[in-house]
Amino acid sequence: MKERCIVIPAVKKNAVIPDQLVKKLAGVTLVERAIHTARAVLPGEDVVALTDSQEIALICERAGIRHCRNRELRFTSLDIVAEMRDLLADLASRYRHCIVLRASCPLLTWVDVEDAWKKYRDSGADSLVTVKSVRQRVWSMRGESLEMLLDDQRDEKMLLVESRALIILRLSLLGGGGTGRTIPYFLNDRAIEIQGYQDWWICEHLLQRRHVVFVVAGWPAIGMGHVFRALMLAHEITDHRISFVCTRQSELAVESIARKDYKIVRQGEEALAETVLGLRPDLVVNDILNTDTEYMERLAAAGVRCVNFEDEGPGADRARLVVNALYEDKLSTERLRCGPDYFCLRDEFLNAERNIWRDAVKTVLITFGGTDQHDCSRRVLDIVEPVCRAYGIAVRLVAGPGYAHREEMEAHLERLGNSRITFAWATNVMSRMMEGADLAICSAGRTVYELAHMRIPAIVLAHHRREASHTFARPRNGFAFAGVMDSVGDARIRNMFLAMLKPDRRRRFWERQNALDFTANKARVVALMQDVLREGTDAQAKARP
Structure with missing residues (x-):
């Protein structure tokens, strides 16, 4: 006697949508999807479909599974076991256990089936039923009035509702007249059963979702700009599943992303490519500065497409798309997009009040990014504070x-x-910190684009040489670039500050910034990322037998 079999009920008369079982959902019919799931668990000889349809019987035959056809078959109750009692009784002579797999729950996977089977066997139960948990207040009708169905119900109750996706039972119980011990198996987000067109639409969109993995780095030495940009872009991708991978040393990044409730995996002792590929991504977005060839080649060998940000490393040539908004020294191509047209402005700035021109400086903003490892903020504050005190200028330190x-x-x-x-x-x-500021002193990262959008001329001091190569922060865009912080003396910073207090030069800078517009850039970049993801999806569809 064999251990288990799978039965797929496939009765066309019980469909709630015309031809539901043979209509393609995300490119695959419901009955074929159920057969594929079953065949991933057991060989075809141990899978049988119960149907009333000659068409479905033919599909089963071609898919290499058995079928039992009765053209008069129709289920009249929700008790699927009772409805299939004759077939199950016949199977009981050859199998100890039966898995009933419903084609109307297309989100169920073979992994779910195997996991449910393991739980069922480990528990020693006689049957297993898939359920979903819902929090509800339950009412009943008395005449034309509502009353609590549960007398002691003051708050919402946690209810278990059968999802009708999967049932496992011990076949020897069928002749004994008892039900034995039944255990639940929670599906929850995969427990959608198609009972109408709305369920069909939801399932189709969920099945078409892909997995986008953002790989980010963020610690004091390199700042948090990569993390902030990745979070901003992830927020725009609502049709697909999002996960984050943080590099081994990126503890700050983990803390920041954790507040947003995304799934996070931190790299362990293994190579970064192993961490990423372990999530089975469809698209990888690398925001970790320069990538190396080995890492990118491992992703490419696994068939994963990549979008890289600010990558000038040897691995960049293996990316499908590279976006280097902070670098303007190269021409944009189909694969490489450079310059301020690809800087993504955060939503909070879209509705912010851009600063009007004022002859006199009333407020100065000092900010040096998310980490400011060497405390440039304090050094700059000590240089300009006496001047601000003398002129009655307010200082915002962020x-x-x-x-x-x-x-x-x-x-x-x-x-x-x-x-x-x-x-x-x-x-x-x-954006609130920038509203009303007349002048800023800052580092040469993404902040300069936000300042340009807000029309705030600034003195720019780069944290390091790589940041100094961000050439947007120059006079043509409304910025006085002082150089790398370690190589600029206090006297030069003070003199530049005094010069920027004068209205003539600052007015020219303000007018140049007034001509800039970044508001459409984020949508442009997200569309490019979606195009890369769509390429991968189309390639998978063509490869599907």
Whole structure:
């Protein structure tokens, strides 16, 4: 006697949509999808479909599974076991257990079937039923009024509803008259049963979802800009499943992404490619600066398409698309997109109030990114604070979530005793911090684009040489570039600040920024990413037998 078999009920008369079982859902009919799932668990000789349809019988024959056809067959109750009792009784002479797999739950996978089987066998139960949990307040009708169905129900109740996707039962129970012990198997998000066109539409869209994995890096030495951009782009992709992989040293990135409730995997001792491929991605978005050849070749060998940001490493040639918004020294091609046309502006800036021109500087913004590892903020503050105090200029000091000098800065501000200095740490509304600012002092990262959008001329001090190569932060776009922080003296910073307080030069910078427009860029970049993902999906569809 064999251990188990699978039965697929496929009765066309019970369909809620005309020809539901043989209509293609995301390119595959419901009955074929159920057969593929069953064949991934058992050989065809142990799979049998119960049907009333000659067409479905032919599909079964061609798919290499058995079928039992009765043209008069129709189920009249929800008790699927009772409806199939004759077939199950026949199978009981050859199998110990039966798995009833419903074609009307297309989100069910062979992994679910095997996992349910393992739970069933480990528990020693006599049957297993797939259920989903729902929180509901349950009412009943008495006349024309509602009343609580459960007398003690004051709040929502957790109810278990049968999903009718999968049933496993011990066949020896059929002749004993008892039901034995039944255990639940929770499907929840995969428990959608097609009972109408709305369910069909939902299932089709869910089956067409692909897995997009963002690979990011973020720690004090490189800042958090890669993480912020990846989160912004992930927020725009609603039709597909999103996961994040953080590189081994990116503890700050893990903390930041965890607040957004995305799935996160942090690289362990294994190679980064192993971590990424373990998630079985359809598209990988690399925002980790330069990639190496070995990493990118492993992804390519697995058939994974990649979109890379700010990648000038040897692995960039293996990416399907490279977006280098911060670098303007190359011409854009189909595969390489460079320059400010591809800078993605966060949504909070779209509705922000862009600054009007004011002759006198009333407010200065100082910000050096998400980490500011070397505390450039404090150095710059100490240089310009006496000038601001003398001219009655307010100072907004803004530090990111990775700023490790917060306590020292707060103590320093208390010693300065300047009531016109405000300090914001880990703000989620950077656009608010920029509104009303007349001048800024900042690093050479993505902040300069946001300042340009807000029409705030700035003095720019790069954290390091790579950042200094971001050539957007130059006078043609409204910025006075001072150089790399370590190589610029205090006197030069002070003199540049004094020069920028004068209206003539600052007015020219403001007017250049007023001509810039980044508002359509994010949609452009997301569309390019979606095109790459669609290429991969089309290639998979052509390869499907």
